[in-house]
Structure formats: C-alpha cells, structure tokens
Amino acid sequence: MDKVFQLVFYLFLLIILVKLSTFAYRVFRERKYRKELAQSGMPYIDKMDGRQFEFYLQALFQQLGYNIQVTPSSGDFGADLVMKGKEKIVIQAKRYSARNRVSLSAVQEVYAAKAYYKANQAWVVTNSYFTKQAKELAAACDVTLVDRADLQKFINEVKPVFKAREIFENITPEPRKCPKCGQDLVVRDGNGTRFFGCSAFPECRHTEKINKQ
Numbered sequence: 001m002d003k004v005f006q007l008v009f010y011l012f013l014l015i016i017l018v019k020l021s022t023f024a025y026r027v028f029r030e031r032k033y034r035k036e037l038a039q040s041g042m043p044y045i046d047k048m049d050g051r052q053f054e055f056y057l058q059a060l061f062q063q064l065g066y067n068i069q070v071t072p073s074s075g076d077f078g079a080d081l082v083m084k085g086k087e088k089i090v091i092q093a094k095r096y097s098a099r100n101r102v103s104l105s106a107v108q109e110v111y112a113a114k115a116y117y118k119a120n121q122a123w124v125v126t127n128s129y130f131t132k133q134a135k136e137l138a139a140a141c142d143v144t145l146v147d148r149a150d151l152q153k154f155i156n157e158v159k160p161v162f163k164a165r166e167i168f169e170n171i172t173p174e175p176r177k178c179p180k181c182g183q184d185l186v187v188r189d190g191n192g193t194r195f196f197g198c199s200a201f202p203e204c205r206h207t208e209k210i211n212k213q
Contacts, residue, residue, distance in 0.1 A: 041164025042152055045095070045127045051174035052167055053095035054080050057125060059162040060155065078113030087120035096128035104134040111141045127151060180206045 045053065058068045058081060066083040079090035092110040094102045106124045114122035124130075124138070125146040138145050146154070155164075176185040178198040185196040185208065198204040 041155065042127065042148070044164035044168045045151075046098070048095050048164075048168050049173040050080075050093065050095050052171045053127070054093045055171045056162075056164055056167040057081060057091065057093055059167065060158060060160050063158060063160055063162075076113075077116045078109035078111075079117060079119075082117055082119070088117065089121040089123060090114050090117050090119040091123045091125055094124060094126035094128065096126055098128060101129050101131045102126050102134055103131050104137045107134050107137045107141060107143050107145075111143055114143075125151060176208070178204060178206050180204055 045056065048056065054070055058070055061081070061083055062068050064085075066085045066089075069082040069084075071077075071079055071082060078092060080093045081091040083089040083091065090110060090113045092106050092113070094106055096102060102124060110122045110124050113119070121144060122141075123144040123146060124134075127148050129147045130138070130145050135145065137143070173187060173196070176196060177183070178185050178200070181198060181200050181204040183198055183200040183204065185206075186199050188195055188197040188207075196208040198206045
C-alpha cells in the first residue's frame with residue numbers, strides 16, 4: 001500500500017507541477033503580448049480613422065528612406081500611398097475594426113493600382129486580418145498582405161520616431177457629414193475619449209466613434 005500511495009502522490013505532484021508550469025507560461029506569454037502591443041502603439045492605431053492611418057504609414061516608411069506620396073482621397077486608382085525607393089510600391093491602407101476582415105476587393109484594387117502607377121510591388125496593409133478569399137487572390141496576383149500581426153512586428157522592429165499616439169492626437173480625422181442634419185462632424189473630447197460630434201450641437205446630438213467603419 002505504501003508503494004501505491006507513493007505512486008499516487010508523485011503522480012498528483014507531477015500533475016500539479018505541469019499545471020503550474022502551463023499557467024506560468026500563459027502569464028509570461030500574456031505579459032509579452034501586452035508589452036509588444038503597447039510598444040507598437042496598436043491601441044492608438046485601432047482608434048485612428050483611415051486618413052490618420054495613411055499618415056502614420058507615411059511616417060513609418062519615410063523613416064526607412066522611402067519617398068512617400070499620399071494619394072488624393074478620391075481618384076486614387078486603388079492606392080492610398082505610393083512609395084519610391086529602390087523599387088516603387090503601391091499600398092492600400094485598411095484601418096478596420098477588429099471584427100472586420102479585409103476582403104478580396106482590396107487586393108483587386110491595389111493590383112490595378114500597380115499597373116496604373118507602373119509599380120514593382122503592391123501591398124495591402126491593415127491593422128486587422130484578411131479573408132481566405134483575399135489571401136488566395138493575393139497569392140495568385142503576387143500582392144503582399146501585411147496583417148495585424150505582421151504590422152505590429154514590423155513597427156517594433158523599426159521603432160518609429162513618430163509614435164502612433166502622436167499621429168492620432170495631432171492629425172485631424174477625415175471630414176465627415178452628420179447623417180441626421182448634414183452639418184459637419186467635428187472631433188470632440190469627453191471622459192478621455194475622442195469622438196465625432198455634430199457641429200450643430202445642441203440642436204443635433206448625433207455622435208460617432210472615430211474608428212467607426
């Protein structure tokens with residue numbers, strides 16, 4: 001009985017040690033993830049609108065020596081940024097909410113932009129992820145996809161001078177019209193959160209999140 005008891009005891013002890021090791025590893029991974037997330041400034045990128053995200057990417061790639069052109073908001077032929085260095089690269093920037101994935105239409109548009117701008121490469125860069133169809137089409141069209149994980153890793157490697165928080169706080173979001181009264185939406189601050197509010201307030205009290213898609 002003593003040997004059986006010892007065997008059960010050591011087995012129980014082994015299970016406890018395995019569970020403790022697993023828990024410690026999860027805590028370590030979680031802390032590492034949060035640290036890398038904070039260093040990348042991704043929480044501020046998630047708050048940006050499309051225009052702010054384009055300017056952030058412009059600052060990021062300029063630090064690597066590229067000459068960057070931000071295309072007009074309309075008539076951009078599928079490219080938000082045109083980068084010139086050793087090669088010309090067209091980029092479509094997709095600042096999405098975490099629930100939305102970038103579809104294959106973004107790949108189609110940037111592929112067309114590659115031909116229009118006579119570029120060597122075409123990229124789609126997002127703070128979200130891509131649909132299965134987008135990945136399949138990108139592989140067939142030789143379009144580079146940079147998703148959230150890729151972008152976060154890239155930012156931490158570059159260590160940009162201009163932080164995401166600075167871009168978010170200093171670059172004005174793209175102008176919007178109130179869907180209720182047609183007046184301009186302006187950026188307001190309330191309880192530490194920035195949001196769009198109707199300029200006709202208090203007559204119109206419509207508000208929107210800045211990162212609304």
